[in-house]
Each structure stands twice: as C-alpha cells, then as structure tokens.
Amino acid sequence: MAAGPIPILKIGATLLATIQIELHDTVVDSFQNDVLEQIEKTGARGLIIDISALETVDSYVARMLANTAKMAKLMGTNTVIVGMRPAVAATLVRMGYYMEGITTALSLEEGLKLQSNGSEPTDDERS
C-alpha cells in the first residue's frame, strides 16, 4: 500500500504498520508521513504499530513513534503500539522516557482486540 520501506496494511478499519528493519532517522521521518497519508486515504479508525522486531528504540525513535500517535489522534485515529520487547521497555524507562499517553499492548493480537473494541480511551480522556 505505502511505498516506503515499512509496510502498512489495512485490516478492516485498522491500519497495521510492522517495523521490521533497522531504523535510520530518515526512514522514521518518512514513515510518519506515510502513515498519516494512509490514514487519510483509507479512513482508518485505528492504527497499530508493531515494533516487536525492534531490538533498539532510542529516544529519537521513541519520540517519533509517540508523535506519530499524537498526530493520528488529532486526525481522529487511535494508535496502539504493540510488541515492545522487555529490554526496550526497560531501556526507555531507565532513560526517563515513559511514552506517556500512548496506548500499548503486549502483542498484535491484543492490539487488534483493543482496536475492535472501538475507541479505547486514552489517559487524557480518562482524566
């Protein structure tokens, strides 16, 4: 669907982006644009970003992922980031980066469940 190096597939009303490559900064930048364009084109209600293949998520990638979710949210699409590895979660929190306000799920399956349950309220909405 998208021409970039990160495949973006449509499953029902949900877009699924699976990151399977070592991330260059420029790839992350273009991925953000690709995803937002695909949301507009497809009218997807949900976005799942699968990062289970990523062994390293540094502060730049973490911030870009969080920002992508916030941008999608502004467009009206909820994002779930799925499959974060234990070592990635530990590293981000040790660095002081908590990805606050971002919805996550253990696996793709859990993420799809969240999306099919309709609009999962974000932390901002709950408060």
Place this chain on the structure above:
Amino acid sequence: MMSAPSQTETWTISIDKEADIVAVRQQARELAKELHFDQFAVAALTTAASELSRNVWVHAQRGVARIRILRNGNRVGVELEFVDHGPGIADLNRVLAGGFSTSRSLGLGLSGTKRLVDEFDIDTQPGRGTTIVIRKWKKEF
C-alpha cells in the same frame, strides 16, 4: 578512574552521515551479544551508542566512534568513545541534568545515556569539541 584494563580489540567507525548512527549501533550490539551480555545490557549499550553517535552527527556533523573490548581480571566490558570537533557544550551541568527537549538536541541524549551505562566521562570545550567515553561491564552472576 578505573585501573587501566588490557585492551584487546578496537573498532573505529567514522561518523559523517546519518547512516553511520546505524553502523555504530549495529557494531555495539553485535559485540555485546558476542560477549554474552544479557538482553537488557545489550539494549542499554546499543541505545547509548545510538544516542551518542546521533549527538555527534547532529551537533558536529563529523566525528569518530571507537569501540573497545575491556578485560580487567575476570570482568569483561565494552567501551565506546566518541570524539568530535564540533561546537562543544557551553552549559554542561544543565545538559547533564536532563529534561526533554523538543528537538534532537543534547538534553535527553546525554542525561538518558548516563543512566544506561556504568561509567560516563565527558570532556567538552565550547568551540573546540567534545569527547565522551562510556563503559558498560558484563554482570557477573
């Protein structure tokens, strides 16, 4: 300072394009795995390598990364050294105190990286450049 370990192997990677961030990160990851660091230590070292090589690229545009295996008695570790001749850091204390910045600037990179490694040394002179050395030791069980 720690006692001088015997240095057995060294890799030097010059940083002068964005893709070099990935090269440094991959070399650090490969080495940590080869030395049988646990997955948390591998991720910590790899992420630190990524943060510091990005700092070189973003702030100095060019520099060099040296990766060394450290052996000190039974202990095994990895040292990463980043040298650039960029603008240096005028207010080092503020930068090391951390906090998040909205751009790719130094704040998160340095303060966050410091928390991922066992040793962190920085030498910076405004207008002349920055040298950062980090070391991470394999945990003994």
